[in-house]
Amino acid sequence: MLSSHHPISDPAPPERLTMSASNPLLELRGINKSFGVAHVLHDVDLAIYPGQVTALVGDNGAGKSTLVKCLAGIYPIDTGEYVFEGKPVSVHGPKDAGALGIEVVYQDLALCENLDIVENMFLGREKKSGLVLDETTMESKAREALTSLSVRTVKSVRQSVASLSGGQRQTVAIAKSVLWNSRVVLLDEPTAALGVAQTRQVLDLVRRLADSGVGVLLISHNLTDVFEVADRITALYLGRVAADVATKDVTSRQVVELITTGHSSDLDASASSTTV
Amino acid sequence: MTDIITESEEAGFASDLTQSNTLGESVQAYIGRVRGGDMGALPSVFGLVVLFIVFGFANDRFLSNLNMANLITQAGPIIILAMALVPVLLLGEIDLSAGVAGGVAACVMGVLMVKHDQPWGLAVLAALATGAVIGIVIGLIVAKLGIPSFVVTLAFFLGLQGVTLKLIGEGGSVRINQEVIAGIANNNMSVAAGWIVSLAVIAGYAVLALLRHRQKVERGLQHQPFAVVIAQIIALAAVMLGVTFILNQNRSVNPNFPIKGIPYVLPMIVVLLILWTFALGRTTWGRHVYAVGGNPEAARRAGISVDRIRISVFMACSTMAALSLIVQASVSGKVSSSSGAGNALLYAVGAAVIGGTSLFGGKGKARDAVTGGLVIATIANGLGLLNQASWINFVVTGGVLLLAASVDAISRRRRSATGL
Ligand SMILES: Nc1ncnc2c1ncn2[C@@H]1O[C@H](COP(=O)(O)OP(=O)(O)OP(=O)(O)O)[C@@H](O)[C@H]1O
């Protein structure tokens, strides 16, 4: 069902099983972030590995979206280290994150409803020939990216985003990461507003992205989804990392405990360290 | 994987199949869009036709060649000021001070030419620079302090009138009889030049439209049916040739002094229209203006400097406003302490909105200023010919503005309901 020439269509590569071998693509060390007096993130460590889906879970207000916006350069980090491919980097704005190959699908979707799909996919990074926008190249590339994700439910790439369903919008946002050959994709609750079939599509998309070597961070409240697609789970509790474990080492009940109380009584303390 | 995907697997994008749809289908699609609330230029063109019929019957001088030329020179400053406001409205902002900012700028020009004997070119440059500086200051305050543009520009609306008074003196005015400036509204192109320019514009448009169409077809991109492209070229040609023909007739009431030819203000508007259509539709800057108007947060996250866009738009607005009031000075032959005050701004906002630019931001085109400006100018011109008391003019224009804003609000609701 996928066009076979695209890398994303390849079956799951074996790296998925030998995760301990690869180094993190993106790493945060000891991140702190406050809004005025509200200290939202406390010494947060986070690692995103190439070819893996890392799930970020936590209750409402735990700080997941804030963490994503710090990664994306929307919010400046107060203290802590931002490491990309082993090298410390400074990310001061969305442009810097984009230059590193980080693409974000926001919880509150960041699309302009008055623009069409192509215009949204290239927003801020328009292709030009001389002074003029190169509409033909942009339209062809957007079409390619959507086709490679086997997105067939949209009528036209020149349709305005206002006329798309929630799932279609989500798809457009995700397709951006294919378009820009992203190294890391951050998805903040991409399936929260979707029906069964559309959730299915987005999850498949997420898995395919990771299988093509992209480092994916997936935020979700739905543990079934998390257990299905994630290789690792990082649990956030009141702005602190409660656990960072491989999915195969935990049960759903333990993750619920981590989310609601910040610790899990019977979670093997060594599990979280050995799997990193 | 799921039915949704497998079902349409071989279909590609549905519209790819209907890319080369027939004329009939695209007419139907257009009707669908209009019904869905995306009316484009329809209300202004329809309004213009109705007004021409009404005034044409009410007064036999309305459709005379002389009055048609008058109408175009009267519409000039309104159209240019409306064009100034379109980008601001696209951001979902407003500039209430555009008229008086232009007034200050025109005043700078007048004082430099008349009181300081400076050449007209320098005076015009100084006026445009004055506009640009005012715009930058407004933009900085709106973008950096985050005060609503409504409040900032209301303050400037009052303050700048004081500046004009100071420059020109209480109740004073400066006569503008410099040849070039006065000529914008009062001199005409030769008949031959008029035809040549008109044909050149039509040919240029036709070539560009056909080339773009062919490129899209070749690269397999979404495009309009060929018949629609041809229809658009024919429509433009008809308007251009018709207007050129009328303006190239002798319109003088005195048979000894024939007046004919296109007033220079018209090619000036055409140039500005091309410039703004290009800037808004074909450049990155224009794309970002629409993006900021549609969703500022999304624009920011896409790495667009929202503040820079806001400041540049206010700067462009006040600079264009300066141009508008220079043309106004040419029409009325003077700059006075009330230049750009009064209802100039309301006319311009009304023109843009009637033309189809939304007050809610994110939707509008440069051409809206032209069609809407013609509607407003026609109302003023027609009521003037009927010798109506000026209170009627105020009431009617206010009513039209309110009507246009209502149409905007209702069609916006329909658009969001139908997702256009
Ligand atoms: N811009 C802001 N200014 C002040 N406080 C903020 C801001 N953004 C978030 N917060 C606070 O930070 C905390 C974490 O918010 P965040 O949106 O990151 O939570 P979340 O984990 O994404 O929750 P949800 O699951 O509901 O999306 C909340 O207490 C919120 O009130």
Ligand SMILES: [Mg+2]
């Ligand atoms: Mg959130």
